[in-house]
Amino acid sequence: MMRTKIRSWIVLTLLTVAIPCLAGTATASASGIGAPVIADCQAHLRLTRHYTTAQLRNALATLPVDVEEYSNCEQVIEAALTNAGGKGANNGAGGNSGGSFLPTPVIVVLVLLVLAAVTFGAVSVRRKSGGQGPDRRT
Numbered sequence: 167m168m169r170t171k172i173r174s175w176i177v178l179t180l181l182t183v184a185i186p187c188l189a190g191t192a193t194a195s196a197s198g199i200g201a202p203v204i205a206d207c208q209a210h211l212r213l214t215r216h217y218t219t220a221q222l223r224n225a226l227a228t229l230p231v232d233v234e235e236y237s238n239c240e241q242v243i244e245a246a247l248t249n250a251g252g253k254g255a256n257n258g259a260g261g262n263s264g265g266s267f268l269p270t271p272v273i274v275v276l277v278l279l280v281l282a283a284v285t286f287g288a289v290s291v292r293r294k295s296g297g298q299g300p301d302r303r304t
Contacts, residue, residue, distance in 0.1 A: 172289075176282065183278055200225030207239035209269070213246055222247045 203217050203225035217225075226243050234240050268276075 172286070176286075179278070179282065183275055198224055198228060200228050203243060204229060204233060204239065207242050208233060208237060211238060212242055217246070219247065219250055222250075 199221050200223075202215075203213065203221050206213050206215060207225075222243055226240065226247070229240060229243070
């Protein structure tokens with residue numbers, strides 16, 4: 167009975183985390199010719215390739231609201247359009263970037279999985295010890 171509740175809780179938690187993560191990545195891929203620009207900017211916080219003016223304009227026109235609000239992609243793409251044809255036209259960012267090599271949703275999922283593993287490990291240890299706390303004898 168208890169195992170069924172725990173399993174259903176795990177499945178519900180994983181689905182709650184996984185569905186928004188997958189939905190967030192799907193919005194950028196459905197944008198048309200600007201999709202590679204948006205994906206590049208989200209992955210690197212700058213543009214690492216050269217794109218046509220049409221691609222940059224389409225990316226600005228189809229930029230998802232969450233990307234526009236929570237990243238610097240709008241400014242990066244606008245800078246690339248402003249500097250089109252110049253040296254470093256599609257850079258849009260300064261020197262050092264403190265970003266991670268893993269996307270944020272992946273980091274969130276990994277942290278939640280580690281927390282779940284620690285929690286269930288603690289529950290398992292407590293069950294094996296008979297549900298009693300540490301034995302304190304004085």
